[in-house]
Amino acid sequence: MATKKYRSLFIAVIVIIIGLFTTLFISRNRISEHYLAKGSEYLEQKEFEKAVKYYNKAIKWNKQAAMPYLGKGKALYYKDDMSAALENINLSIARDSIFAETYYYRGLIFVKQNDTKNSLKDFTTAISLDSLFALAYYQRGLVKAGMGELKKSIEDYKKAIEIDKDMVDAYLKSIEAKSAMEDYMGAIEDYDRLLAIDSMNADAYYNRGFFKMSLANYISAIDDLSKAIKIKPELGEAYYHRGVSYAHEKQLENSIKDFTKAIELKHRPGKSYYNRALSYLHSRNPDKAFADLKKSVENDATDPQAFFLLGVTSSMKGDFKGSVDYYSNAIKLNPGFADAYFNRGVSKGNLKLYEQAIADYNKAIELNNNYADAYYSRGLSKINLFRYDDGCTDLKKAISLGNKPSVELAAQFCK
16 A cells, blocks of 8 residues: 555655646746847837847747847847858758748858858748748849849849839849840830839839830830839939930920930930030031030040030031041040041041041041942042042942932943
């Protein structure tokens, strides 16, 4: 009887001890979860030092739990302490390897460490654990884009957008990749979707308009650029590109107004003055065009085309000596500028400097062997120097290239 009594007492003691340990274990878990919640609260508030402090307390009370290590790893990641962040993320995975978020954050750490192979592997693992993890698709897309795999990156951005239609960054990166591939229509379609969720995005209207310009859809581009301007009136580049679009549509008065506004907003003044000059030229106003071209080269003295047009407008005004100087500046900036050599030759011809003109035509022909006008003008200069045979050879070449004035001149001087 005594033995049975002692056995019952022993079992009772064991049950009490187990109960005490269970109570203690539950209490420790509850304390750990309390500190985990506090750490997560501070993490959300971006108070990373405090977050780490409370995650450490959570770990102290439960060293086998995965989540405190994950939280601490995230806080350290945002503190830019990648080595310590990686250590804690690895500890989290060692305790529980089923959380997609742990692989996602380790992937982010590997991105920071320029470890492309492992970052790609971890984002893929995160996706395999959670097929609706939009950010993991997005980040994997970024990695693939960095590897030059643009088509594959677009597939990931597309998947991210399917899961989270409000993920603006995914739209933008998809557009960036499509732009690099010159898939302008695809980029426009992405902007269509983006603007469906953010109809007041001025930059999206501007960029969609720019891509439409690339496809020569100027009327639709003007509409988008106008919407961008309405939302953001200080967007100088929108006025500039709308001015270019108006010019393509021969709406010269509107283009001049837009380039004027771009100049007021100090957007690319050299190019804005240059394009306004083009519109003035097409409006048959060479004096205003000349004034704008002077302003253009004052702002940007590296544009050979601006000096070339200064030469053209000077010739239109009868200032052939001045035009020679401007064409010479264009040639200095672009030694392969065949039209500048040709036009300088024409100006020298008008100054009766025929030998110098011939030298310029020679260079123009050297740069473009089928330059019909250069053969004609060189032939004319040689005839003016009474070198009829050489001149007629050039005229015949010009005729073979389709230059009509050469026919009449050849009939007059060539047998």
